[in-house]
Amino acid sequence: MITSLSSSSPVASTAEEEAYLYLQRSLRLGRYKAGDRLIPEDIAAEIGMSRMPVREAFRRLAADGLVTLRPNRGCVVAGLTLDELNETFEIRSVLEGLAVRLALPKMTAEHFEELDRLLLRMERAGEAGSSDWVLRHQEFHAYIYGLSARPKLIRQIAALHVAIEPYMRIWLDYAEKPLSAREEHQALIDALRSGDVAQAERVMEDHVLGTASLLAEFATPGRR
Amino acid sequence: MITSLSSSSPVASTAEEEAYLYLQRSLRLGRYKAGDRLIPEDIAAEIGMSRMPVREAFRRLAADGLVTLRPNRGCVVAGLTLDELNETFEIRSVLEGLAVRLALPKMTAEHFEELDRLLLRMERAGEAGSSDWVLRHQEFHAYIYGLSARPKLIRQIAALHVAIEPYMRIWLDYAEKPLSAREEHQALIDALRSGDVAQAERVMEDHVLGTASLLAEFATPGRR
DNA sequence: GTTTGGATAAGTGGATACAAAAATCCAGTG
DNA sequence: CACTGGATTTTTGTATCCACTTATCCAAAC
Known part of the structure; x- marks a missing residue:
């Protein structure tokens, strides 16, 4: 029986997963404001990995509707009107x-x-x-x-x-x-x-x- | 006015986008069967790019529910019971x-x-x-x-x-x-x-x- | 004072290289 | 003959590097 409304498992087995959970948590807690730009390099440094897994995490967050991704424009925290x-x-x-x-x-x-x-x-x-x-x-x-x-x-x-x-x-x-x-x-x-x-x-x-x-x-x- | 039920724009401006559209098309046309494993290297070769953009395309397809992604296990065509x-x-x-x-x-x-x-x-x-x-x-x-x-x-x-x-x-x-x-x-x-x-x-x-x-x-x- | 152009910096996308994990194969054992 | 354990191969995950795009800033022109 599912008793939680969280959308994914809390265990980070890969770096990408860790980045995803970290960012999702940050976003849910309101650490960033809508329109803020998320710089992969900075976030990678924060959690001690390279940009690559962070980039992939961005893609998942975008699918969740939490961020917006545009080619060559990077990752921006989504705002809801x-x-x-x-x-x-x-x-x-x-x-x-x-x-x-x-x-x-x-x-x-x-x-x-x-x-x-x-x-x-x-x-x-x-x-x-x-x-x-x-x-x-x-x-x-x-x-x-x-x-x-x-x-x-x-x-x-x-x-x-x-x-x-x-x-x-x-x-x-x-x-x-x-x-x-x-x-x-x-x-x-x-x-x-x-x-x-x-x-x-x-x-x-x-x-x-x-x-x-x-x-x-x-x-x-x-x-x- | 939106008159199409396609979920994304048809213009591939980046390699990742190209891979995503290519795979989505293949999947929609039933080129693969449910349970088939998608090997990044092969697909990358097919459309002339490296594995990296293909990997990212996989993530988007997974978000669409078209494939299933498991750590260290690769990408499998989703089947619906x-x-x-x-x-x-x-x-x-x-x-x-x-x-x-x-x-x-x-x-x-x-x-x-x-x-x-x-x-x-x-x-x-x-x-x-x-x-x-x-x-x-x-x-x-x-x-x-x-x-x-x-x-x-x-x-x-x-x-x-x-x-x-x-x-x-x-x-x-x-x-x-x-x-x-x-x-x-x-x-x-x-x-x-x-x-x-x-x-x-x-x-x-x-x-x-x-x-x-x-x-x-x-x-x-x-x-x- | 505002605008425009271009040099420069910053950042993104993608390829390659390497490490780690999983799958496969095969020989030895019961 | 099925099963186990381990070496080998394959595939995945991550880091680093380079090319190219976009943003920033500053100076010259109007």
Whole structure:
């Protein structure tokens, strides 16, 4: 059972893998700003290898949508405009809705109990938005998606989460209004318990889109 | 306006780009079988370059899901099990449904006329399944998705099409029963003309899933 | 003061060389 | 005759080098 929304294994067996994980981590933590140029030589020096594996890592990051690669122009940290960010949430909403639709028919009483436990753990992890809470929150969602038993779907969802993460971080820092986290997730569980697939799917879609609209409030229209 | 479902520009300005396009083409045309190993040195020799750009092309192909890359094990042509193939269609159905949902509100009378023209061109391109017809069919769909004005969504859809293409080709070769192509696409246009967003979205979802179930008939359960 | 051209520096792309890992082959053993 | 262990071959991964493209900077011209 997949319980993590990370898009790749955490073991770096090759230099390329190490570079990839290092850069992904740096990007997710917001070490670079959108538009920053990543110079292979510098990064290679930081982690003690040559430019070559770093270049290949760039290619993978580009595929993840975290950086942009142009011939002879190097590697630039990708920025999402508000439009692109919203688009990503739209895509997430249908994919995560689909995951719920596929997961629900497989759910048994034990699964619901586990969801209750995960929700509890999430609440106990602190403020909605704290880094512990974010982890538990991902766990909660990943658990549901995992039940769909659709590896490709899960990977796609994970990739979108990775791409949005830097922005979420900014947003969470600003979050003044308390997230209606408890209510929303309880509603999600309730919808699942009701067994109404279409309803559960819609609740998940709305949950994801709700996050997007919340995010929009803190972003200025032209913002990258 | 994006009118092609190809996932990248066709101009090869660098050796890596050339290798990528060459390999993508070979894979889409079914030159290799699933499980075949791609030897960088051989491919490099074929197109007259060193292994290095070929290696980088491999990474991009892996991101597209066309090949699998394992450390020290090289590059293997990806195979989709019937389950994975069905999963891909499930994902396509919600993404293409979303595209329709977003496109419809922007459609005017001219757009509908263009759709009529595209359908006509598709019919005139020959047998459903011929390579000309496939192209026109893609054009038809791409036109609708393009109207959604969601670049990322369109790219994701395109990527899934590329991944499935080799299988579609096999399937189309076997297709004995006439595709109900005309009726299905006319129904799609009708649904769009009705202006009922939810209905149009559902028609598109069914259209995509219908293709999947048709495909399933020709595949043996354990097939790669 | 702004613009333009070109020298110079910086950086990228690709090829070759070398090291390390995996696959293959083969002889010896049970 | 199947199996094991190790040498050999093949292939992959990484570093270094060179050629070429792009960016930067400065001076001369308008």
